[in-house]
Amino acid sequence: MAQQSTETDWVSRFADEVIAEAERRAPGKPIVCASGLSPSGPIHLGNLREVMTPHLVADEIRRRGHECIHVLSWDDYDRYRKVPAGIDPSWAEHIGKPLTSVPAPPGSPYGSWAEHFKAAMEESLAELGIEYRGISQTEQYTSGVYREQILHAMKHRADIDGVLDRYRTKDKATGKPKKQQKPVDEAELEAAEGSGAATEDDGSAGAAGYYPYKPYCTVCEKDLTTVTSYDDESTEMAYTCTACGHSETVVLREFDHGKLVWKVDWPMRWAFEGVVFEPSGVDHSSPGSSYVVGGQIVREVFGGAQPIGPMYAFVGISGMAKMSSSKGGVPTPGDALKIMEAPLLRWLYARRKPNQSFKIAFDQEIQRLYDEWDKLAAKVADGSAQPADAAAYKRAVGTAAGELPTTPRPLPYRTLASVMDITAGHDEQTLRILSELDPDNPVTSLDEARPRLDKAEYWITTQVPADQRTIVRDEPDKELLGSLDEQGRASLRLLLDGLDDHWSLDGLTTLVYGVPKIQAGLEPDAKPTPELKVAQRSFFALLYHLLVGRDTGPRLPTLLLAVGADRVRKLLGD
Numbered sequence: 001m002a003q004q005s006t007e008t009d010w011v012s013r014f015a016d017e018v019i020a021e022a023e024r025r026a027p028g029k030p031i032v033c034a035s036g037l038s039p040s041g042p043i044h045l046g047n048l049r050e051v052m053t054p055h056l057v058a059d060e061i062r063r064r065g066h067e068c069i070h071v072l073s074w075d076d077y078d079r080y081r082k083v084p085a086g087i088d089p090s091w092a093e094h095i096g097k098p099l100t101s102v103p104a105p106p107g108s109p110y111g112s113w114a115e116h117f118k119a120a121m122e123e124s125l126a127e128l129g130i131e132y133r134g135i136s137q138t139e140q141y142t143s144g145v146y147r148e149q150i151l152h153a154m155k156h157r158a159d160i161d162g163v164l165d166r167y168r169t170k171d172k173a174t175g176k177p178k179k180q181q182k183p184v185d186e187a188e189l190e191a192a193e194g195s196g197a198a199t200e201d202d203g204s205a206g207a208a209g210y211y212p213y214k215p216y217c218t219v220c221e222k223d224l225t226t227v228t229s230y231d232d233e234s235t236e237m238a239y240t241c242t243a244c245g246h247s248e249t250v251v252l253r254e255f256d257h258g259k260l261v262w263k264v265d266w267p268m269r270w271a272f273e274g275v276v277f278e279p280s281g282v283d284h285s286s287p288g289s290s291y292v293v294g295g296q297i298v299r300e301v302f303g304g305a306q307p308i309g310p311m312y313a314f315v316g317i318s319g320m321a322k323m324s325s326s327k328g329g330v331p332t333p334g335d336a337l338k339i340m341e342a343p344l345l346r347w348l349y350a351r352r353k354p355n356q357s358f359k360i361a362f363d364q365e366i367q368r369l370y371d372e373w374d375k376l377a378a379k380v381a382d383g384s385a386q387p388a389d390a391a392a393y394k395r396a397v398g399t400a401a402g403e404l405p406t407t408p409r410p411l412p413y414r415t416l417a418s419v420m421d422i423t424a425g426h427d428e429q430t431l432r433i434l435s436e437l438d439p440d441n442p443v444t445s446l447d448e449a450r451p452r453l454d455k456a457e458y459w460i461t462t463q464v465p466a467d468q469r470t471i472v473r474d475e476p477d478k479e480l481l482g483s484l485d486e487q488g489r490a491s492l493r494l495l496l497d498g499l500d501d502h503w504s505l506d507g508l509t510t511l512v513y514g515v516p517k518i519q520a521g522l523e524p525d526a527k528p529t530p531e532l533k534v535a536q537r538s539f540f541a542l543l544y545h546l547l548v549g550r551d552t553g554p555r556l557p558t559l560l561l562a563v564g565a566d567r568v569r570k571l572l573g574d
Contacts, residue, residue, distance in 0.1 A: 009387070011056045014277065018057060019031065019061060029274070032068075032273055032277075033055075035050050035278065037121065039076055039114040039121070043120070045330070046314060046315045046330065049312045051072060054279060056395055077137040080096065087105055096243060098114075099138075121333065128333070129401070142257070154211065160203075164263065203261035222244070225242070234251065266290055271303065277307050277308050315359070320463070407453075409448040415505070420457040421554060423562065471548060472562075480546060491519060498515075512556045
């Protein structure tokens with residue numbers, strides 16, 4: 001079984017590669033997997049793949065008994081690039097400053113822009129059971145941790161420039177390097193947001209030569225600076241700031257107010273941390289990209305090795321209501337966790353190879369997704385799941401550290417959503433309905449159905465448009481009841497007569513599908529014919545009109561339970 005799982009499960013295959021590579025590089029040392037996130041704005045579900053991919057691999061390595069560290073670099077020393085939609089335009093005055101030097105959005109309790117967006121992601125990562133060692137790049141740079149690496153890069157700036165030059169194309173008119181790389185399209189640019197890697201320059205050469213280091217001005221804190229000279233022996237560096245006009249000469253071995261440009265910073269960190277596995281997004285896949293260039297810089301300049309690094313594909317969104325997205329933008333893991341349990345969200349990333357794109361459903365599709373998840377759980381429980389499916393399930397419901405919290409009584413999500421739709425969150429009525437779903441094993445407390453119940457309620461109230469919500473009639477539709485022919489009246493009588501004996505979810509399912517069969521002279525368990533399906537649809541439409549005044553609605557057995565037997569009898573003309 002283990003052999004088969006390794007062949008079919010992408011996480012196991014990468015774990016095999018990473019363990020072998022780690023043993024080759026540094027036998028006996030902890031294995032390092034890495035991620036990087038820039039808290040430049042809401043960190044969205046596409047960015048989550050940057051963390052989830054190495055998390056799953058690191059967790060598999062831990063399950064096998066190896067010591068493995070998942071390093072998560074918070075690129076909070078990146079420059080503030082733009083003011084997002086919905087933020088006071090006056091924040092434009094901070095463009096060019098480190099994210100940790102920019103005030104948090106209005107009303108935030110956090111001390112900086114970076115901390116504000118980092119906090120939301122940290123909360124989601126905790127709920128998802130992701131274990132990591134967080135590293136603030138602001139702290140690394142400003143405390144001098146990278147001082148020797150910076151001096152080394154400056155000393156070898158000609159070598160770095162040579163690597164970068166292999167990918168530069170010159171403008172014939174000016175002789176200056178063109179911009180190396182553009183995102184393929186807007187979707188890929190959106191996917192790259194949050195990685196901190198897509199928009200940084202490579203320290204292109206100026207009049208004074210090439211420098212891979214960018215100081216933040218000590219007066220205005222912006223990176224709109226130009227290095228004008230540098231002395232390798234004394235490490236004296238002169239720079240000017242175009243934002244405020246400040247110029248100064250500093251001793252770089254004592255100066256901690258700047259950072260290496262991205263295409264040098266990333267490979268420096270690979271060598272510094274000893275990273276063996278780190279994925280990269282679509283923005284790193286083309287020639288001249290930071291991953292490709294970094295692979296040469298880490299070897300030729302820093303004496304390290306490039307990580308095993310699969311490219312991960314785009315994560316799309318299906319039907320999210322704008323009212324609940326992050327400032328109308330791409331939804332975050334926090335948004336998703338309000339409508340789905342953590343194991344389900346983990347499963348969406350675990351079951352797809354990193355290079356396979358997928359969508360996360362915020363619309364009606366989430367009900368089908370939960371049905372699929374519950375069927376998989378049943379197959380895993382009885383041993384009939386395929387090895388790769390069972391492996392993805394195992395990775396979703398727990399980690400090497402233990403199982404994630406689950407709903408004690410995982411009732412169908414679509415059932416819970418329908419109940420919360422009809423009851424509008426009324427606890428006493430909700431408990432009555434849930435207790436009647438299975439009278440032989442009744443739900444005795446709403447806590448048995450949580451957190452799934454709460455997720456379903458949030459989905460109904462935030463993602464389902466008002467015109468699709470269910471409102472049960474207060475009074476019978478006497479006009480419709482009076483217009484029914486004998487067959488229509490007989491169908492309602494069969495339903496009403498069977499209510500008491502079928503008052504459970506399974507029983508009412510049998511009853512509503514069985515009425516048209518009985519009227520057709522068939523047994524209640526007869527297989528449906530095309531003609532019978534037409535009759536069933538007609539009967540269902542009649543019930544929906546009489547109960548909620550529409551052609552469709554929640555599943556009828558759930559709807560009948562929710563409405564209650566007495567009210568059903570009243571609305572159906574009994």
